[in-house]
Amino acid sequence: MSKSLEIQNLKINTFGINGQTILDVPYFNLEGERELVISGASGSGKTTFLYAIAGLFLKLNGKVSWNRSNLYNLASVERDKWRSQNLGMIFQNFQLLDELSVLDNILVPTGFDSFFCPKDMIYKAEKLADEFSISIHNSTIAHMSRGEKQRIALARALIKDAPIILADEPTASLDEANARNILEHLRKISEEGDKTLIIVSHDPAVMEQIDNKLLLEHGKIIKNTLPTISNVGAA
Amino acid sequence: MRQTSAAVTNQFDVIIGASGSKTDLLLATAFLQSKSLNLIPTEQMIDILAEDGLDFAAPIAFGDSYKSSPIIGTIAPFINHLSKDKLLEGKIFTTHEHAVIGANVKLKVGDVITPTHGEAMPEDEHHDEDEDEEHHEDEGAHNHEHVGSELTIVGRMQATATAWDNAIIIPIEMMWEIHGLANGHSEANEENIGLPFDNEYLTEASVMVLKPKSIAAAYRLRSEYDEHQTTAFFPAEIMAEFYMLMGDARQILTLMGYIVEALVIISILIGISIMFQLFSRQFAILRALGAPRLYIYLAIWGYIMSIVVVGIISGLLLAYGTSFLINDYIQSRVNISIVTSLSAAEIWMMLMALIIAAILAFFAPLAMMQQSITKQLARG
Numbered sequence: 238m239s240k241s242l243e244i245q246n247l248k249i250n251t252f253g254i255n256g257q258t259i260l261d262v263p264y265f266n267l268e269g270e271r272e273l274v275i276s277g278a279s280g281s282g283k284t285t286f287l288y289a290i291a292g293l294f295l296k297l298n299g300k301v302s303w304n305r306s307n308l309y310n311l312a313s314v315e316r317d318k319w320r321s322q323n324l325g326m327i328f329q330n331f332q333l334l335d336e337l338s339v340l341d342n343i344l345v346p347t348g349f350d351s352f353f354c355p356k357d358m359i360y361k362a363e364k365l366a367d368e369f370s371i372s373i374h375n376s377t378i379a380h381m382s383r384g385e386k387q388r389i390a391l392a393r394a395l396i397k398d399a400p401i402i403l404a405d406e407p408t409a410s411l412d413e414a415n416a417r418n419i420l421e422h423l424r425k426i427s428e429e430g431d432k433t434l435i436i437v438s439h440d441p442a443v444m445e446q447i448d449n450k451l452l453l454e455h456g457k458i459i460k461n462t463l464p465t466i467s468n469v470g471a472a
Numbered sequence: 473m474r475q476t477s478a479a480v481t482n483q484f485d486v487i488i489g490a491s492g493s494k495t496d497l498l499l500a501t502a503f504l505q506s507k508s509l510n511l512i513p514t515e516q517m518i519d520i521l522a523e524d525g526l527d528f529a530a531p532i533a534f535g536d537s538y539k540s541s542p543i544i545g546t547i548a549p550f551i552n553h554l555s556k557d558k559l560l561e562g563k564i565f566t567t568h569e570h571a572v573i574g575a576n577v578k579l580k581v582g583d584v585i586t587p588t589h590g591e592a593m594p595e596d597e598h599h600d601e602d603e604d605e606e607h608h609e610d611e612g613a614h615n616h617e618h619v620g621s622e623l624t625i626v627g628r629m630q631a632t633a634t635a636w637d638n639a640i641i642i643p644i645e646m647m648w649e650i651h652g653l654a655n656g657h658s659e660a661n662e663e664n665i666g667l668p669f670d671n672e673y674l675t676e677a678s679v680m681v682l683k684p685k686s687i688a689a690a691y692r693l694r695s696e697y698d699e700h701q702t703t704a705f706f707p708a709e710i711m712a713e714f715y716m717l718m719g720d721a722r723q724i725l726t727l728m729g730y731i732v733e734a735l736v737i738i739s740i741l742i743g744i745s746i747m748f749q750l751f752s753r754q755f756a757i758l759r760a761l762g763a764p765r766l767y768i769y770l771a772i773w774g775y776i777m778s779i780v781v782v783g784i785i786s787g788l789l790l791a792y793g794t795s796f797l798i799n800d801y802i803q804s805r806v807n808i809s810i811v812t813s814l815s816a817a818e819i820w821m822m823l824m825a826l827i828i829a830a831i832l833a834f835f836a837p838l839a840m841m842q843q844s845i846t847k848q849l850a851r852g
């Protein structure tokens with residue numbers, strides 16, 4: 238179920254007169270490896286990288302291919318649909334909907350497919366909330382701690398059992414115990430479901446556990462432990 | 473209004489009152505709005521009644537009411553004149569206890585009525601006065617016998633397109649008697665009705681309407697009695713002014729309608745732009761999570777339409793609230809309604825607002841979906 242990812246000649250510039258290149262990836266390939274951790278200094282382009290492979294830019298220079306088909310060749314409607322079906326994403330700042338309840342936030346992705354939320358999805362959301370010690374009652378999103386929000390965002394990313402999980406600093410706001418629990422959970426789910434798990438993290442614990450590492454600096458890959466890149470990079 | 477203005481100018485040739493506002497006098501004569509008019513001094517009344525070159529000089533006395541009809545006292549020739557020399561049914565009054573009704577009065581010829589004192593307009597004041605009178609009666613004040621005065625309807629006038637159509641007209645002698653005043657005739661001729669009056673027994677009236685025999689006489693009388701004790705004028709002079717005023721009021725109302733309309737559209741636009749500000753990140757989140765276009769579209773469309781509906785409804789309430797307030801005010805002063813119902817123009821304006829809003833609601837989601845997801849997400 239895991240997917241191959243190939244990036245070719247990806248270049249993302251900021252808009253404006255003195256538009257700068259914030260991400261420049263001539264080639265990158267993930268072929269059969271299920272886990273990847275991306276690290277780098279703040280502002281090095283990690284989030285931008287995730288957005289690019291999530292198909293969140295309306296358009297960009299280069300190719301981002303999942304299972305050999307270029308995401309950016311799809312019409313944006315199709316790309317939205319692709320995201321809905323293939324992606325579980327945890328945003329760096331969670332991007333929860335303050336207007337909704339905790340449970341509804343977790344259930345948002347399931348509401349796209351049918352008008353009424355299926356019963357089993359509600360059950361699943363409650364189970365996820367329980368696993369991540371999220372209290373689904375009497376709490377408003379806006380009043381929650383970053384750690385709580387992070388876990389809700391995580392539950393939302395997992396609700397549809399998507400084959401690709403992109404997690405932007407999923408443990409950054411958590412205490413050590415919670416961080417360990419969540420990392421374990423993520424890895425377990427991705428292993429059991431044969432998912433592709435890409436995590437952006439500074440967390441040494443994360444770095445330690447995941448073998449495949451990508452290091453970004455000023456929008457460029459400066460270190461890649463994956464075997465494929467060196468071949469192509471040399472070519 | 474135009475109809476009224478023509479009727480007024482044709483039927484009330486020269487109007488004379490005590491010195492004061494000509495507009496008030498005209499309102500009293502044509503619309504029977506007799507808000508505390510001054511009385512013409514008897515001396516002048518005698519002079520006017522003695523003038524040559526007149527078909528008649530009719531004193532008019534206001535004061536009582538029956539149901540919602542004002543009761544007006546005057547003389548027979550004026551009724552004949554107003555009714556185009558031919559009553560619709562019945563005959564003109566020949567005794568003090570007779571009454572003639574206007575074309576629209578909901579009474580029948582042959583009905584007997586007992587008028588109450590005071591004007592037909594404000595209900596509360598009525599009660600006070602009634603109570604006062606009953607009190608007087610208990611004490612045996614015989615002068616004020618009018619609570620018991622019964623009037624028989626003997627005729628109905630033709631329509632005049634003035635407030636007279638809603639009036640009950642009685643001999644002015646009766647009106648004066650009802651109020652315990654000299655009835656215009658000496659004791660020997662007590663039962664007489666109409667002209668001529670005995671000068672010593674004449675009571676002051678607030679308005680006199682003159683029907684001159686010639687244009688020359690009309691101009692002479694108009695200038696002769698437009699002096700410091702009395703006011704004389706042709707209704708047409710005032711009507712033109714009056715009509716202009718009404719036209720202005722109506723124009724102001726229309727203008728206000730447009731302003732409210734514009735405000736509604738502007739507030740809808742502001743509402744939509746605030747919504748863009750507030751919710752664009754939320755919509756970006758939904759898009760990032762892969763929400764289908766229709767889902768996003770309907771969500772945004774729903775938001776906009778709810779703003780639009782709230783905007784238009786409150787706009788309508790605002791527009792009609794204010795225009796009715798203004799209308800009420802005008803009506804309380806002159807008994808003319810200048811806003812009757814939704815005009816075609818107003819319905820059209822509301823439709824325009826709805827159409828503009830619908831177009832906005834149609835395109836706004838499309839515009840919103842053209843925005844960069846990543847940029848909106850960065851706002852969080």
Ligand SMILES: Nc1ncnc2c1ncn2[C@@H]1O[C@H](COP(=O)(O)OP(=O)(O)OP(=O)(O)O)[C@@H](O)[C@H]1O
Nearest residue numbers: 251252259278279280281282283284285286329847
């Ligand atoms: N829309 C944008 N316009 C201009 N500059 C941008 C935009 N988005 C990102 N950048 C810049 O691109 C660079 C990379 O940003 P990015 O968010 O990918 O960094 P990051 O590695 O995720 O940093 P952090 O660890 O702080 O989250 C930064 O310098 C950022 O300021």
Ligand SMILES: [Mg+2]
Nearest residue numbers: 283284285329
């Ligand atoms: Mg980042």
